[in-house]
Amino acid sequence: MRDKSNSWLIRAIVVLIAVVLGLFGYILSKEVKKKSQINIEIEALRQEAEKIEKENMRMEERIDYFASKDYREREAKEKLNLQNPDERVAIITQNPARREEKKPEASQAYKEPSFQPDPIPNWQKWWNYFFE
Numbered sequence: 001m002r003d004k005s006n007s008w009l010i011r012a013i014v015v016l017i018a019v020v021l022g023l024f025g026y027i028l029s030k031e032v033k034k035k036s037q038i039n040i041e042i043e044a045l046r047q048e049a050e051k052i053e054k055e056n057m058r059m060e061e062r063i064d065y066f067a068s069k070d071y072r073e074r075e076a077k078e079k080l081n082l083q084n085p086d087e088r089v090a091i092i093t094q095n096p097a098r099r100e101e102k103k104p105e106a107s108q109a110y111k112e113p114s115f116q117p118d119p120i121p122n123w124q125k126w127w128n129y130f131f132e
Contacts, residue, residue, distance in 0.1 A: 065071055076082045
């Protein structure tokens with residue numbers, strides 16, 4: 001009789017250990033999955049931080065350029081038509097003789113399309129389209 005009660009007790013203990021190990025395995029797998037998701041999120045945030053850092057560096061370079069003397073000088077020349085005291089401005093125009101030579105070539109290359117009215121009226125075209 002004692003053997004029967006001991007075997008029942010051993011089976012109960014084995015089942016209990018299996019349930020506890022299964023529960024620990026389930027909890028452990030959830031934690032591993034959660035850790036994996038967190039690592040993926042951390043990597044995405046790290047990449048975003050690097051991207052923002054590169055953008056900040058570009059912005060700083062642009063700010064430095066816009067604050068530079070060269071930029072201010074160029075803008076004054078382009079927008080305000082100013083020049084340095086030691087500079088001279090030269091305006092170059094196209095030779096008028098060359099302009100006249102090119103004009104006939106351009107007019108020869110472009111021919112205005114000639115308009116020829118169609119002798120058949122529009123209503124008759126539709127009539128012919130549907131009924132003939």
